[in-house]
Amino acid sequence: MLWITIDKESAVPMIRQLYARIREGILSGRLQPGARLPSSRDLASRLLISRNVVLEAYDLLYAEGFLAPKQGAGTYVAGGAAFAGPVRMAAPPVEEVTMGYDCPPGVINFRAGTPNLKMFPAKLWLQMVREVLLLPPEEMLAYGHPEGRMELRQAICDYVVAQREVICHPEQIVITAGTTQAIGIACHLLLGERRDVVLEDPITRDIQLIVKSHGAMLHPVPVDNDGMRTADLPLSLKPAFVYVTPSHQFPIGGTMPIQRRIELLHYAEKTGAFIIEDDYDSEFRFDGPPLSSLHGLHPDRVVYIGTFSKTLCPAIRIGYLILPPQLISLGRSRKWQSDLHNEVTSQLALARFIRLGYYLRHVARMRKHYQQRRNEMAVALTENFGHPVEILGSATGLHLVARFPGCEFTPAFFAGVEAAGARFYPVATHAFDPRQHRDELLLGYGNLSTEEIRTGLALLAKHLHHYR
Ligand SMILES: Cc1ncc(COP(=O)(O)O)c(C=O)c1O
Numbered sequence: 286m287l288w289i290t291i292d293k294e295s296a297v298p299m300i301r302q303l304y305a306r307i308r309e310g311i312l313s314g315r316l317q318p319g320a321r322l323p324s325s326r327d328l329a330s331r332l333l334i335s336r337n338v339v340l341e342a343y344d345l346l347y348a349e350g351f352l353a354p355k356q357g358a359g360t361y362v363a364g365g366a367a368f369a370g371p372v373r374m375a376a377p378p379v380e381e382v383t384m385g386y387d388c389p390p391g392v393i394n395f396r397a398g399t400p401n402l403k404m405f406p407a408k409l410w411l412q413m414v415r416e417v418l419l420l421p422p423e424e425m426l427a428y429g430h431p432e433g434r435m436e437l438r439q440a441i442c443d444y445v446v447a448q449r450e451v452i453c454h455p456e457q458i459v460i461t462a463g464t465t466q467a468i469g470i471a472c473h474l475l476l477g478e479r480r481d482v483v484l485e486d487p488i489t490r491d492i493q494l495i496v497k498s499h500g501a502m503l504h505p506v507p508v509d510n511d512g513m514r515t516a517d518l519p520l521s522l523k524p525a526f527v528y529v530t531p532s533h534q535f536p537i538g539g540t541m542p543i544q545r546r547i548e549l550l551h552y553a554e555k556t557g558a559f560i561i562e563d564d565y566d567s568e569f570r571f572d573g574p575p576l577s578s579l580h581g582l583h584p585d586r587v588v589y590i591g592t593f594s595k596t597l598c599p600a601i602r603i604g605y606l607i608l609p610p611q612l613i614s615l616g617r618s619r620k621w622q623s624d625l626h627n628e629v630t631s632q633l634a635l636a637r638f639i640r641l642g643y644y645l646r647h648v649a650r651m652r653k654h655y656q657q658r659r660n661e662m663a664v665a666l667t668e669n670f671g672h673p674v675e676i677l678g679s680a681t682g683l684h685l686v687a688r689f690p691g692c693e694f695t696p697a698f699f700a701g702v703e704a705a706g707a708r709f710y711p712v713a714t715h716a717f718d719p720r721q722h723r724d725e726l727l728l729g730y731g732n733l734s735t736e737e738i739r740t741g742l743a744l745l746a747k748h749l750h751h752y753r
Pocket of ligand 1: 463563592599603
């Protein structure tokens with residue numbers, strides 16, 4: 286046992302160290318079955334540690350079967366406890382599963398869809414959490430229900446009815462871990478015999494991947510400045526659902542006019558398809574009040590998905606599904622099967638935050654902020670590139686798309702600008718037919734300062750110069 290050393294300065298308790306050394310010795314076969322271990326008194330005096338430490342380490346080894354059952358005097362290694370395996374785990378090679386939005390520090394990241402994280406109302410949020418944590422433990426800390434807390438569902442219901450012309454009852458709402466989980470649940474509910482799904486082209490690549498992972502056949506319909514081109518909907522198909530972002534098409538930015546909404550609803554009725562309305566950032570409309578939802582026009586055919594990722598922050602992971610009555614039970618079951626329910630503290634904190642009027646106030650403040658950023662970006666685009674550059678879509682949200690006629694953005698181009706200090710993203714990543722969007726950039730401004738927008742676009746101009 287001379288190979289055993291104990292580090293008295295280590296954060297690992299001495300009992301744990303001694304136990305681990307002997308366990309390792311037995312597993313590796315260095316300590317053979319039947320070998321006698323030193324007495325606790327002897328080992329303690331050799332290692333200059335207390336005898337109790339040795340006794341407790343031996344007890345643990347007995348409990349796990351590494352030492353033979355006690356019979357009279359002596360402590361012996363048990364048989365059948367050798368097993369050669371890796372003792373330490375090196376960091377395994379892991380393939381990146383996210384979209385690769387992480388940027389090296391110091392690089393200006395024009396990623397779309399991240400809100401201004403520095404303006405998160407942290408003090409107020411902390412106050413909400415503190416108040417919620419004082420509730421009786423049974424209310425706060427026990428298992429809950431899959432649909433989420435009624436306090437939050439009621440607050441969301443009041444909000445969407447008043448602000449989005451949604452027609453719903455709180456019982457139709459299921460609180461989810463963001464839009465991302467809501468889409469997965471909706472796919473589970475709607476993809477039965479029907480496997481065809483109609484989506485906008487382009488649409489967030491993550492969404493395409495989620496829908497595809499549920500075994501759907503994807504049928505893209507192109508978008509223009511007014512969202513999905515409903516005249517191109519495939520009439521020969523009976524899709525399970527049509528996925529749309531009518532308030533602010535992602536990424537192109539169009540807002541769907543009422544004529545197209547009605548055409549889409551007629552299509553859904555004719556084919557028996559549902560519509561999934563992803564209303565991810567409609568709160569931030571700058572040239573007028575937020576538009577009404579599609580849901581309010583036909584609540585039985587539309588599954589509405591909302592999220593707090595853009596109005597508060599993505600890390601909070603709270604979104605919601607509004608389901609037609611016949612899908613409510615199935616939706617709750619699916620949520621239950623996937624993760625029981627959303628975490629309760631933030632559900633209750635958010636319910637309180639909305640009910641006390643802080644949410645509307647925060648959204649109004651952020652709307653002004655993003656409007657300013659968008660204007661700054663538009664000005665910087667004109668200053669750097671002049672009028673040939675076209676800004677697509679409506680004045681909404683946390684990003685815009687700029688078209689640079691005659692340019693073709695290549696991976697080498699993006700690598701070059703990034704080396705100079707700014708990361709840009711092509712629209713083509715989200716397109717079924719990337720050739721249609723080769724000259725377009727997706728420019729997020731939600732989490733950038735005025736200075737970063739100016740510096741980043743100046744860098745872009747400098748690099749584009751070489752490519753034109
Ligand atoms: C079209 C669209 N919907 C919704 C979201 C938000 O997803 P989540 O609510 O899971 O954060 C995003 C994220 O960028 C998006 O692009």
